[in-house]
Structure formats: C-alpha cells, structure tokens
Amino acid sequence: xxxxxxxxxxxxxxVELLLDSHFRLTGHRLWPSxxxxxxxxxxxxxxxxxxxxxxxxxxxxxNYANRAALTLFQYTWDEIIAIPSRExxxxxxxxxxxxxxxxxxxxxxxxxYSGIRIAxxxxxxxxxxATVWNVTDAAGVYRGxxxxxxxxxxx
Numbered sequence: 656x657x658x659x660x661x662x663x664x665x666x667x668x669x670v671e672l673l674l675d676s677h678f679r680l681t682g683h684r685l686w687p688s689x690x691x692x693x694x695x696x697x698x699x700x701x702x703x704x705x706x707x708x709x710x711x712x713x714x715x716x717x718n719y720a721n722r723a724a725l726t727l728f729q730y731t732w733d734e735i736i737a738i739p740s741r742e743x744x745x746x747x748x749x750x751x752x753x754x755x756x757x758x759x760x761x762x763x764x765x766x767x768y769s770g771i772r773i774a775x776x777x778x779x780x781x782x783x784x785a786t787v788w789n790v791t792d793a794a795g796v797y798r799g800x801x802x803x804x805x806x807x808x809x810x
Contacts, residue, residue: 660732665696669719673708673801674699676790680764685803705782708790708801709740715799716740727807729775745773755787759800764788768802771810779810 660666674695677685685706686699699706705724709715720728720735728735728743744752748771759765768785785804791797 660700664693665700666719667693667696669708670696670699672792672798673706673719673790675793676798677764677786677788677801677803679791680788681766681786704803704805705807706801706803707740707743708799710799711797712739714739714741717743718799719801727774727780728772729778734775743772745771745779748772756800759787759789772807780807781810782807 674685677683686695686702688695688698690698700721702721703723704721705727706719706721707717707724708719710718717735717738717740720730720732725732725735730738741749741752751770755765755768755770764786765788766784766786768787769781769783770785771779771781773779782804783806785802787800787802789797790799790801
C-alpha cells in the first residue's frame with residue numbers, strides 16, 4: 656500500500672525543506688541523522704514517525720507523506736498527493752482542524768496538538784502531541800504546513 660517516491664530521490668529537496676523549517680522554528684532536529692541528500696530523504700521516508708505536508712493551494716493538497724503516514728492513513732503515494740489535507744479529518748472535525756491551522760499560521764508552530772483523524776477506510780484514530788509548523792524556505796517564503804507525530808490510538 657505505501658509505495659515510495661523512489662524515482663525522485665524520495666523528494667530530497669522537499670524533505671530538506673521540511674527538516675530545515677522545523678529546526679528553524681522549533682530549535683529541535685526532527686531526524687537526528689548524519690546522512691545527507693537522498694540517503695537522508697530515504698531515512699525520513701522510512702522513519703518510525705508520521706510526517707505529512709501540504710502546499711499553498713487555496714484548498715491545500717498533501718505534497719508529502721512518509722511511509723508511516725501512508726500506512727496510518729491507508730493511502731498509496733499517488734492517492735495521498737491528490738487529496739486536500741482537510742480530508743484527513745471528518746467533516747464534523749474540520750472546523751477544529753481549520754482552527755489549528757490558523758493557530759499554526761499565526762504562531763509559526765504548535766507542539767501540543769491532539770485530534771481525531773480518519774483513514775481512507777473510514778477508520779478513525781486520535782493523534783496525540785503532534786507538532787504542526789509553517790514550512791518556509793531559507794528566505795522566509797511560505798511553502799505550506801507540515802505535521803509530525805508518533806502517538807495515535809484507534810477511536
């Protein structure tokens with residue numbers, strides 16, 4: 656189910672952007688590895704935590720998901736990069752998700768988010784202690800938002 660974006664070095668430039676922006680905002684390394692380039696991007700894709708990001712569209716679409724995210728949300732790579740990130744929450748929970756995203760936009764990041772999400776199959780799960788941050792490049796240009804977490808439980 657969780658196919659890798661291997662044809663493009665696991666989206667190396669994008670993964671570097673996610674890691675760099677996370678470090679600039681939080682002061683913490685998301686993935687403390689000495690690896691660089693495609694090796695680093697592959698490690699992050701295979702990491703034991705969920706990592707997702709979306710772009711800057713009016714209705715932002717996922718543009719990255721590592722294997723843990725693909726497995727948890729039950730999408731293939733091609734499926735997840737075609738859906739709006741709001742669809743990771745049920746309609747009843749989308750207002751709370753929108754409030755979170757606005758809080759992140761204003762504050763730069765949050766590291767205490769918990770909420771209900773939904774997989775492709777309809778399975779629901781609660782994520783705990785997620786970090787959600789604005790993705791910006793080295794010049795400060797906004798490129799989207801990302802989230803990472805290691806804790807979730809079925810609902």
